[in-house]
Amino acid sequence: MSNGDSGNDKNDLQKGLLSIIEELKVQPGALLPILHNIQSLFGYVPDEAIPLIASTLNISRADVHGVISFYHHFRRTKPGTHVIQICRAESCQAMGSAALERHVKRILGIDYHETTKNGKFSLEPVYCLGNCACSPSIAIADEVHGDMDAEKFDQLFNYMLFTPAKAGAL
Numbered sequence: 669m670s671n672g673d674s675g676n677d678k679n680d681l682q683k684g685l686l687s688i689i690e691e692l693k694v695q696p697g698a699l700l701p702i703l704h705n706i707q708s709l710f711g712y713v714p715d716e717a718i719p720l721i722a723s724t725l726n727i728s729r730a731d732v733h734g735v736i737s738f739y740h741h742f743r744r745t746k747p748g749t750h751v752i753q754i755c756r757a758e759s760c761q762a763m764g765s766a767a768l769e770r771h772v773k774r775i776l777g778i779d780y781h782e783t784t785k786n787g788k789f790s791l792e793p794v795y796c797l798g799n800c801a802c803s804p805s806i807a808i809a810d811e812v813h814g815d816m817d818a819e820k821f822d823q824l825f826n827y828m829l830f831t832p833a834k835a836g837a838l
């Protein structure tokens with residue numbers, strides 16, 4: 669029996685983490701840029717990153733944890749293939765985002781910060797996507813969709829069901 673693939677995955681993860689940390693460690697306030705770059709590369713901040721960051725920056729693991737949990741932007745688990753973000757800020761709330769939220773949660777069968785069992789969808793709250801004129805807004809793979817309602821969401825959902833995720837687009 670071989671676990672070669674998972675061994676390679678672990679090595680790739682470690683190499684990727686170290687290369688980001690080494691490159692950015694000299695920046696003033698290096699912790700946030702490091703976390704952003706790790707999430708950008710892996711889609712989340714893996715557990716393995718915490719001790720590496722802490723020892724390189726000479727801070728405690730608790731400090732790293734504290735920053736990650738303070739910013740809701742950072743994910744601690746691998747996201748689904750499609751990451752759906754619903755805007756919960758004022759303009760979108762005024763235009764019915766709460767009803768949209770309920771609909772999306774019911775369709776996906778998950779709450780915020782969760783991923784469907786098949787690993788296909790993750791749901792996250794977001795606070796203003798800069799698209800207030802077309803509230804309510806959602807983002808999928810960082811692409812913003814405005815004037816969203818249940819019907820439009822269902823169309824996007826059906827499209828995603830049969831489409832592999834592409835970076836930056838549905």
Ligand code: FES
Pocket residue numbers: 755756757758759760761795796797798799800803804805
């Ligand atoms: S409040 Fe939702 S996009 Fe600005």
